[in-house]
Amino acid sequence: MERFLVIQQVESEDPGVFSDCLARAAVQVDTVRIWEGDPVPSEGKGYRGVLVLGGPMNVGDAGRLSYLRDELELIRDCHGRGVPVLGVCLGAQLIAAALGGRVYAGALREIGWYEVELTGEGTVDPLFRGFPEKFTAFQWHGQTFDLPAGAVRLAGSALFSNQAFRLGKVWAVQFHFEVTGRHVRRWLEENPGELNALPYIDREKILRGIAGHETACNRLADSLFERFLALAPAD
Numbered sequence: 001m002e003r004f005l006v007i008q009q010v011e012s013e014d015p016g017v018f019s020d021c022l023a024r025a026a027v028q029v030d031t032v033r034i035w036e037g038d039p040v041p042s043e044g045k046g047y048r049g050v051l052v053l054g055g056p057m058n059v060g061d062a063g064r065l066s067y068l069r070d071e072l073e074l075i076r077d078c079h080g081r082g083v084p085v086l087g088v089c090l091g092a093q094l095i096a097a098a099l100g101g102r103v104y105a106g107a108l109r110e111i112g113w114y115e116v117e118l119t120g121e122g123t124v125d126p127l128f129r130g131f132p133e134k135f136t137a138f139q140w141h142g143q144t145f146d147l148p149a150g151a152v153r154l155a156g157s158a159l160f161s162n163q164a165f166r167l168g169k170v171w172a173v174q175f176h177f178e179v180t181g182r183h184v185r186r187w188l189e190e191n192p193g194e195l196n197a198l199p200y201i202d203r204e205k206i207l208r209g210i211a212g213h214e215t216a217c218n219r220l221a222d223s224l225f226e227r228f229l230a231l232a233p234a235d
Helices: 017-024 059-063 066-081 090-098 181-190 192-196 203-230
Strands: 002-008 027-033 047-052 085-088 103-118 134-145 152-156 164-167 170-173
Touching: 017 203, 047 066, 047 090, 047 203, 059 066, 059 090, 066 085, 066 090, 066 170, 085 090, 090 103, 090 134, 090 164, 090 170, 103 203, 134 181, 134 203, 181 192, 181 203
Parallel strands: 002 027, 002 047, 047 085, 085 170
Antiparallel strands: 103 134, 103 152, 152 164, 164 170
């Protein structure tokens, strides 16, 4: 049976909708639970693909968090081997850094439901082809990145021009396509201090947005991840 690797940074940021896709696929899912101290594989050899999820830490923490350095090395190894990688939020920032891009704090934090717009390249990308040119996705981040050399920009938002890119068989997606209403409610409950410090963030509006956006977002996420799982590793 083929194997698929999931790097989960914290317990509250699991694969969400992507879990359903993995359950339907004929793959063995190896989950690295960072918060439990699981080691990060040194290479991507033998994996059908790799999913690197989000978390509250930043790429700049790699100096004190050895597992982030290990994840950067894993991403580089997968890119070199042609093993497909999908990074979400922190995972996207790690991909940018691993492949030579700069990661840094944005002007504002983007928390809630925001419109994302595909670029021309995004509309013909293997994962995003056929998607609406504009769609709403959930965001929770303050960091952003510059594109690595040779990367193709796939999407942006009003606050952050780089929301998704592809380099080879590696995709970086800043927004949280994988989330369900359960995730949104939990993250809001677990981070009151962060939200209270940001007067422009409307917690109730975010909660109301679940009913308006969850179903459409989940449908697109399912389609994107099914396409990702269909990719074949180079080796």
